[in-house]
Amino acid sequence: MSFDLNARLAARRADHLYRHRPLLDSPQGPQVVVDGQPLLAFCNNDYLGLANHPQVIEAWQNGAARWGVGGGASHLVIGHSTPHHALEEALAEFTGRPRALLFSNGYMANLGAVTALVGQGDTVLEDRLNHASLLDAGLLSGARFNRYLHNDAASLATRLAKACGNTLVVTDGVFSMDGDVADLPALAREAKAKDAWLMVDDAHGFGALGAKGGGVVEHFGLSVAQVPVLMGTLGKAFGTSGAFVAGSEELIESLIQFARPYIYTTSQPPALACATLKSLELLRTEHWRREHLNRLIQQFRRGAEQIGLQLMDSFTPIQPILMGDSARALLLSQRLRGCGVLVTAIRPPTVPAGSARLRVTLSAAHTEAQVQLLLSVLDDCWRELEFDDA
Numbered sequence: 001m002s003f004d005l006n007a008r009l010a011a012r013r014a015d016h017l018y019r020h021r022p023l024l025d026s027p028q029g030p031q032v033v034v035d036g037q038p039l040l041a042f043c044n045n046d047y048l049g050l051a052n053h054p055q056v057i058e059a060w061q062n063g064a065a066r067w068g069v070g071g072g073a074s075h076l077v078i079g080h081s082t083p084h085h086a087l088e089e090a091l092a093e094f095t096g097r098p099r100a101l102l103f104s105n106g107y108m109a110n111l112g113a114v115t116a117l118v119g120q121g122d123t124v125l126e127d128r129l130n131h132a133s134l135l136d137a138g139l140l141s142g143a144r145f146n147r148y149l150h151n152d153a154a155s156l157a158t159r160l161a162k163a164c165g166n167t168l169v170v171t172d173g174v175f176s177m178d179g180d181v182a183d184l185p186a187l188a189r190e191a192k193a194k195d196a197w198l199m200v201d202d203a204h205g206f207g208a209l210g211a212k213g214g215g216v217v218e219h220f221g222l223s224v225a226q227v228p229v230l231m232g233t234l235g236k237a238f239g240t241s242g243a244f245v246a247g248s249e250e251l252i253e254s255l256i257q258f259a260r261p262y263i264y265t266t267s268q269p270p271a272l273a274c275a276t277l278k279s280l281e282l283l284r285t286e287h288w289r290r291e292h293l294n295r296l297i298q299q300f301r302r303g304a305e306q307i308g309l310q311l312m313d314s315f316t317p318i319q320p321i322l323m324g325d326s327a328r329a330l331l332l333s334q335r336l337r338g339c340g341v342l343v344t345a346i347r348p349p350t351v352p353a354g355s356a357r358l359r360v361t362l363s364a365a366h367t368e369a370q371v372q373l374l375l376s377v378l379d380d381c382w383r384e385l386e387f388d389d390a
């Protein structure tokens with residue numbers, strides 16, 4: 001007996017599923033240097049262009065000068081510092097929830113919240129296209145785990161009818177690989193009718209959606225009673241790192257007591273919380289970022305439709321081009337890269353079999369001219385691909 005890792009790796013290669021890590025040799029932004037090549041990139045989640053913002057950098061530097069660099073301990077020991085606390089209060093106020101709790105990242109926030117809320121004898125119901133961290137959290141919880149059809153409240157209702165124990169309904173707010181938005185009012189209604197709790201992971205909506213950047217719950221105007229567990233991340237539109245869960249006083253106190261990924265980890269650097277507070281201030285006061293981003297989204301969709309590309313049902317900065325076949329998706333991505341444009345191909349198992357796609361993401365840091373360039377390069381490369389097929 002041995003681990004035949006080489007055979008597994010070879011099989012992955014043969015299936016066109018082998019992953020490589022592009023080496024980024026510049027800060028995030030539209031213009032990057034990847035593997036030594038200057039490229040125009042449309043694949044990060046820095047939707048508002050804050051990851052390399054001078055004021056956010058300055059807040060981080062000043063934070064480090066004031067608070068040092070390391071969190072030093074877990075929150076429950078002596079790692080919960082004033083900037084962490086101030087950020088939690090600001091996030092609670094911003095989301096209109098009684099309290100918020102800061103986590104090191106979104107993966108841990110999801111693991112922590114789900115496993116603290118449900119266990120053996122309970123039920124967790126998830127959208128089948130939920131982010132991997134939510135699916136992992138559901139499995140780890142030990143609760144009865146079931147997936148309903150994508151964004152389908154009727155499919156959720158049939159599963160709710162069979163649920164036992166405390167029941168948690170869990171969904172992405174904006175689906176990370178599709179860009180569509182969950183029908184939260186309908187999901188919230190079904191959950192409420194069965195005394196289940198709805199948990200929304202708004203990693204991709206928070207900061208980017210809603211007139212004030214409050215994400216999907218602001219977009220739909222949903223209260224803490226309708227969405228008792230709201231999770232958001234800070235590494236996407238906020239441009240920094242970390243995540244939070246917002247909700248009632250009892251929810252947050254329960255997470256502090258029972259969420260193992262909260263308890264057993266070192267707090268994030270306090271200076272990072274200082275940087276995130278600056279991001280929050282910028283996204284609250286400078287609405288032009290979201291307005292510009294929305295114009296770019298419309299520009300891209302119009303142009304892509306003219307080329308004949310298959311887009312998905314999305315009004316968010318995530319604008320995937322559906323390809324189906326993994327090898328074809330990879331080929332188009334490689335040709336774009338040959339023309340100086342970086343868009344990653346997303347393949348199974350990240351997305352369902354037969355639904356490989358190019359995941360285009362737009363950012364307020366892009367200009368209209370850059371989106372136009374993307375469209376014209378897509379036009380050329382797409383024609384070439386069709387010519388090869390014929």
Ligand SMILES: *Cc1c(COP(=O)(O)O)cnc(C)c1O
Nearest residue numbers: 105106107131133176203233235
């Ligand atoms: C990115 C993402 C996460 C994980 O957040 P991190 O802070 O990057 O760990 C969780 N859920 C969704 C939907 C995401 O897109």
